[in-house]
Amino acid sequence: xxxxxxxxxxxxxxxxxxxxxxxxxxxxxxxxxxxxxxxxxxxxxxxxxxxxxxxxxxxxxxxxxxxxxxxxxxxxxxxxxxxxxxxxxxxxxxxxxxxxxxxxxxxxxxxxxxxxxxxxxxxxxxxxxxxxxxxxxxxxxxxxxxxxxxxxxxxxxxxxxxxxxxxxxxxxxxxxxxxxxxxxxxxxxxxxxxxxxxxxxxxxxxxxxxxxxxxxxxxxxxxxxxxxxxxxxxxxxxxxxxxxxxxxxxxxxxxxxxxxxxxxxxxxxxxxxxxxxxxxxxxxxxxx
DNA sequence: GGGAGTTGAGAGCGCAGCTA
DNA sequence: TAGCTGCGCTCTCAACTCCC
Numbered sequence: 015x016x017x018x019x020x021x022x023x024x025x026x027x028x029x030x031x032x033x034x035x036x037x038x039x040x041x042x043x044x045x046x047x048x049x050x051x052x053x054x055x056x057x058x059x060x061x062x063x064x065x066x067x068x069x070x071x072x073x074x075x076x077x078x079x080x081x082x083x084x085x086x087x088x089x090x091x092x093x094x095x096x097x098x099x100x101x102x103x104x105x106x107x108x109x110x111x112x113x114x115x116x117x118x119x120x121x122x123x124x125x126x127x128x129x130x131x132x133x134x135x136x137x138x139x140x141x142x143x144x145x146x147x148x149x150x151x152x153x154x155x156x157x158x159x160x161x162x163x164x165x166x167x168x169x170x171x172x173x174x175x176x177x178x179x180x181x182x183x184x185x186x187x188x189x190x191x192x193x194x195x196x197x198x199x200x201x202x203x204x205x206x207x208x209x210x211x212x213x214x215x216x217x218x219x220x221x222x223x224x225x226x227x228x229x230x231x232x233x234x235x236x237x238x239x240x241x242x243x244x245x246x247x248x249x250x251x252x253x254x255x256x257x258x259x260x261x262x263x264x265x266x267x268x269x270x271x272x273x274x275x276x277x278x279x280x281x282x283x284x285x286x287x288x289x290x291x292x293x294x295x296x297x298x299x300x301x302x
Numbered sequence: 303g304g305g306a307g308t309t310g311a312g313a314g315c316g317c318a319g320c321t322a
Numbered sequence: 323t324a325g326c327t328g329c330g331c332t333c334t335c336a337a338c339t340c341c342c
């Protein structure tokens with residue numbers, strides 16, 4: 015078993031297609047087939063389920079991919095240790111939830127100082143971003159906090175107020191029982207906060223409608239489709255135009271913090287160190 | 303027919319072992 | 323030490339099956 019085999023395995027798993035992986039790796043498809051077969055023979059277990067329209071990881075393959083991600087990440091870090099120069103450079107894979115309002119400021123400031131670093135940004139929900147950081151698929155992520163996790167390091171980015179958004183000027187707690195609630199998919203920090211509030215109030219929601227785009231949720235609320243909970247800053251532009259109305263949440267549920275997480279075991283490259291420095295600088299500026 | 307994966311044959315390359 | 327040879331591995335090409 016060679017490193018190249020693991021890279022091929024990871025690529026096939028990612029593309030869910032041997033042909034797709036072959037294209038990306040600049041191999042012919044039959045070679046990828048052969049390498050995967052060889053890997054399966056070596057491990058004496060099928061790593062993929064073959065379908066008419068491609069392949070998918072078998073239960074053993076899913077087990078394997080966790081190790082492969084870790085091994086390839088370790089190798090990448092090993093190379094980084096020797097390649098790491100004084101000037102931050104290379105690729106930083108960063109995840110973020112959609113509503114980090116100061117992210118553009120942080121990124122702009124970082125790019126200005128360290129133009130040799132390529133930042134690859136990936137949007138997602140808090141829970142899925144945590145998983146990707148834990149699996150070393152991302153170097154770090156901006157998520158809704160707080161978080162208690164022994165293998166993740168966290169850095170405070172900022173705290174802001176959550177607000178309940180409706181299309182009506184007035185709001186009563188009973189409205190939850192009659193109006194649909196528009197939320198992100200499971201794994202969103204705002205959704206968890208809202209669900210906790212409803213649980214505390216003993217309210218059974220009328221209907222939860224799931225979306226995965228913030229703008230869609232806010233525009234739907236403006237059209238009277240339902241109500242939602244989002245950070246105040248994310249909805250202020252619509253509130254100013256009178257398209258939606260904001261209502262305060264109970265004090266204990268009203269604040270949500272955004273944190274930056276990274277894997278504790280991951281090698282701290284100059285690029286990452288500089289990003290953490292930029293985050294801390296912005297936090298200090300916002301508190302000043 | 304086209305897109306998916308599989309299989310077999312053969313070329314190219316690197317390495318180890320042998321010999322002069 | 324240099325050159326030759328054989329072996330094993332990787333890769334490509336071509337032909338194949340399967341299915342929509």
